[in-house]
Amino acid sequence: xxxxSYVNENTDAWQTYLAQIDRVAPHLGELAxxxxxxxxxxxxxxxxxxxxxxxxxxxxxxxxxxxxxLSRGPGKGGIRYHPSVDLNEVMALSAWMTIKTAVLxxxxxxxxxxxxxxxSKLSTRELERLTRRFTTExxxxxxxxxxxxxxxxxxxxNIMGWMMDTYSTTQGHTVTGVVxxxxxxxxxxxxxxxxxxxxxxxxxLEAAKKINLTIENSKVVVQGFGNVxxxxxxxxxxxxxxxxxxxxxxxxxxxxNGIDIKALQKYVEEHRGLAGFSGAExxxxxxxxxxxxxxxxxxxxxxxxxxxxxxxxxxxxVLEGANGPTxxxxxxxxxxxxxxxxxxxxxxxGGVTVSYFEWVQDMASYFWTEDEINQRLxxxxxxxxxxxxxxxxxxxxxxxxxxxxxACERILIARKERGIFPG
Numbered sequence: 001x002x003x004x005s006y007v008n009e010n011t012d013a014w015q016t017y018l019a020q021i022d023r024v025a026p027h028l029g030e031l032a033x034x035x036x037x038x039x040x041x042x043x044x045x046x047x048x049x050x051x052x053x054x055x056x057x058x059x060x061x062x063x064x065x066x067x068x069x070l071s072r073g074p075g076k077g078g079i080r081y082h083p084s085v086d087l088n089e090v091m092a093l094s095a096w097m098t099i100k101t102a103v104l105x106x107x108x109x110x111x112x113x114x115x116x117x118x119x120s121k122l123s124t125r126e127l128e129r130l131t132r133r134f135t136t137e138x139x140x141x142x143x144x145x146x147x148x149x150x151x152x153x154x155x156x157x158n159i160m161g162w163m164m165d166t167y168s169t170t171q172g173h174t175v176t177g178v179v180x181x182x183x184x185x186x187x188x189x190x191x192x193x194x195x196x197x198x199x200x201x202x203x204x205l206e207a208a209k210k211i212n213l214t215i216e217n218s219k220v221v222v223q224g225f226g227n228v229x230x231x232x233x234x235x236x237x238x239x240x241x242x243x244x245x246x247x248x249x250x251x252x253x254x255x256x257n258g259i260d261i262k263a264l265q266k267y268v269e270e271h272r273g274l275a276g277f278s279g280a281e282x283x284x285x286x287x288x289x290x291x292x293x294x295x296x297x298x299x300x301x302x303x304x305x306x307x308x309x310x311x312x313x314x315x316x317x318v319l320e321g322a323n324g325p326t327x328x329x330x331x332x333x334x335x336x337x338x339x340x341x342x343x344x345x346x347x348x349x350g351g352v353t354v355s356y357f358e359w360v361q362d363m364a365s366y367f368w369t370e371d372e373i374n375q376r377l378x379x380x381x382x383x384x385x386x387x388x389x390x391x392x393x394x395x396x397x398x399x400x401x402x403x404x405x406x407a408c409e410r411i412l413i414a415r416k417e418r419g420i421f422p423g
């Protein structure tokens with residue numbers, strides 16, 4: 001079957017997602033009849049974003065919003081500002097959001113957006129103008145009951161605040177629920193910034209129990225030290241695990257006796273990268289994959305665990321903090337080697353779960369404490385990994401395949417029961 005004429009066969013993210021979906025088909029019974037609905041996005045919007053720069057020149061940036069599947073509710077997914085953003089990446093990320101929200105049993109579908117831009121090269125005023133114009137261009141298809149954006153790579157709560165304000169201006173009244181991940185005083189939720197990293201840690205604890213891996217004194221390696229990687233590293237550190245290596249866009253550091261994560265967080269905040277941190281030794285980036293470890297947390301961009309790297313990785317447990325960090329062929333190698341992989345669609349779902357909480361709070365105009373949010377988050381994450389583990393045992397398959405079976409069943413039952421209009 002040919003999938004969407006604009007798919008470039010040389011790009012990996014969408015092809016990785018399609019390969020993951022194909023692996024689920026034999027487990028779906030009569031629901032496999034509807035599986036093609038998950039192999040193509042429901043709606044794709046490509047927009048031109050013209051921007052008047054501070055020097056008076058005009059530059060054009062390409063933006064996207066993809067709604068992959070809306071069978072279970074409005075779209076949900078982040079906005080990414082990065083030079084590598086393209087349609088295939090956004091399609092894949094939107095599809096993974098469809099799976100993720102279904103695995104967690106949240107009343108959402110999957111969506112994603114982005115602008116191909118390097119935000120570090122824009123001034124604050126340019127970034128605001130870019131955001132407001134992009135929001136205007138995608139405003140016909142977003143809304144609290146249609147599609148709810150959130151922060152992702154290269155975006156933050158301030159950008160969500162600008163998006164909310166721009167959309168509200170077009171509606172003539174304040175619409176806090178149009179985005180999540182906003183500043184708290186604009187209707188954002190407590191606990192949102194740290195939620196994804198917390199989810200990685202919580203699912204990691206549950207998986208470690210299942211495989212009889214003791215967290216205390218275990219060796220942890222983290223790739224990526226943004227909101228997700230730094231929070232996960234901090235929580236593992238607090239649980240008396242040793243974070244022995246960390247990698248970010250500026251380099252890789254190693255300390256066999258463990259890195260002081262709180263000190264590293266402070267250093268990175270001041271220097272915008274870990275290069276030069278005195279509490280560990282710099283090593284070659286590729287040497288990260290040879291470090292002796294028990295737990296590996298890939299929390300950077302997709303496509304990091306290749307076949308060759310999978311052969312070298314020494315971890316017993318991989319916690320996918322990033323979206324799509326493992327190629328399907330690498331997945332097979334890790335499983336053959338006895339490595340347990342907690343897939344991205346569960347592992348990093350803490351962010352979308354607290355985004356759901358934020359949306360609910362905005363709809364009700366009633367806000368919860370951070371303790372309440374963390375308790376609700378932990379409960380949902382623990383239940384989700386228990387459901388997936390039970391499915392994996394029942395079907396004798398990997399956690400990833402089990403997660404996809406569970407998600408696809410929920411999505412395709414909704415598709416079947418809603419029917420296709422017109423009949």
